[in-house]
Amino acid sequence: MDDGHGAAAPHQVVTGDHIDQDAETMNQGTDEATQQLCEALIVDLDAGFAEFMREYSGIVYSVARGLTITAADAEDLASEAFLRAYRALCGYDRARIAQLALRPWLLTILRNTARNAARDATRRPAGPTRREPTEHDLDPGHAIAADPAGRAEQDEAQRGLGTLLAELPEVQRTAVVLRHALGMSIAEIALVLNVKDGTAKSHISRGLQQLRALVTDTVPAGSILRADDTATRNEPGEGGTAHRVLTLGRRRR
Amino acid sequence: MTTNDHHTQITAALGGLAAEAPTGLMSKVFARWVSAPSSLGDVFVAFTGAGVQFLRPAADTDSIDGTDAIATFAKAYRKRFARPLMPAQKPPAGLLPTLRGRPARALEFDLSPLSDLEQAVLAATRRIPPGQARPYSWVAREAGNPGAVRAVGSVLARNPVPLLVPCHRVVRADGALGQYIFGSAQKEQLLREEGVNVDEVADLANHGVHYLASDTTNIVCFPTCSDARRITPQHRHEFGTLAQAFEAGYRPCQHCRPAVVAA
Structure with a gap:
């Protein structure tokens, strides 16, 4: 049997099938939602950006979690990516914002931010951490078993x-x-x-x-x-x- | 166990990797704003979790209704700090007492986006006590850059946090009060409210006097220094320059620091 992942052959895998349906409805929903978000950003950048963050925080954080080691790093990376997105939006005119495919655009920024952070880390010796990582950072959801x-x-x-x-x-x-x-x-x-x-x-x-x-x-x-x-x-x-x-x-x- | 089982389980488990963003994420990106009363009327203040970043009078934004005023403020803030703003539930610790004229230790600043010189100038300015004034050259020296007198003027002209970092207490060396971010009249008003001896200083400056010394302590001060204002008339000596005072055997005050005390 081939990999049977997702779109190619959704019927082969039960969970894959489920995801595909989800993805379809989600994408339809996303298109409308994206349109609304773009309009919100054009009308009032700051208020629109709050909606934008509410919509995409989970996605950005989930991907950031895969790009970092600790939960705290993932949070830092996600917030840095959102700030970069905001700074980019500040320089865009209405037409450009209206045409943005927000979600892939944001995730591209996230990946670039992670790449830059990794590059900076190799160039600069790591300074002292701002605070000791807590148990929560290292292993959320698990206390150390006695x-x-x-x-x-x-x-x-x-x-x-x-x-x-x-x-x-x-x-x-x-x-x-x-x-x-x-x-x-x-x-x-x-x-x-x-x-x-x-x-x-x-x-x-x-x-x-x-x-x-x-x-x-x-x-x-x-x-x-x-x-x-x-x-x-x-x-x-x-x-x-x-x-x-x-x-x-x-x-x- | 078959490969297919593994596959099913892997994709199912991957579905569980979609995580909720931590609740604090929004606060790490957004700064907050509040409106608060001050001696110059209502002001807007923007702050992050680390401290206050920006203050402007609400009336400064020449608009009719409140919505536009905050939009203008947000625009000015964005230009300077490139962060989105949302309304705050409550003002940051220490803001209200400081605006009422009682500087609070709890008040913190987040001026990290500013240059080193800007930060040093603002830190030095913050050390000028209420009711006193210092020349621009004093701030330049205290900021570790004695040659940057003009630069100090430019930095203070765009002080992001006036009132909180009291740039109104920085005056010209010739005794004139100089410019102020909100206008010279407001500068004079603020200094008078704090109890600065504005008229006396102007009068002394007219006679070419910029320093006062006491022959009981052999110390020379700025005329606004609280120590200078305690000198009784029979022990008071007036000087145009510090060099003259030093020649006459006086040493600089350690409180108002007209010159760095030789170690």
């Missing part, structure tokens, strides 16, 4: 999806997140990545392929039984270590 068994379980959680995703090249990681976490259309993803539709598709499918390989590799053969055991105990009806890793990953994020 007992060794709990800690072991948490270690396994560390190998969750987010960690695996971090091993993909940036372009594949972003493509996969845009497609499967946010349900964006291939055409829009191609705009964000600044590539042709076919190339966007291949980034998504290569990313998924590699993720699958990583999931299989991460599961040590010996631990399958034990993990299966735990999985069945905790979540009856859903077995498999890979599944367990994945759900842990999902919970972690």
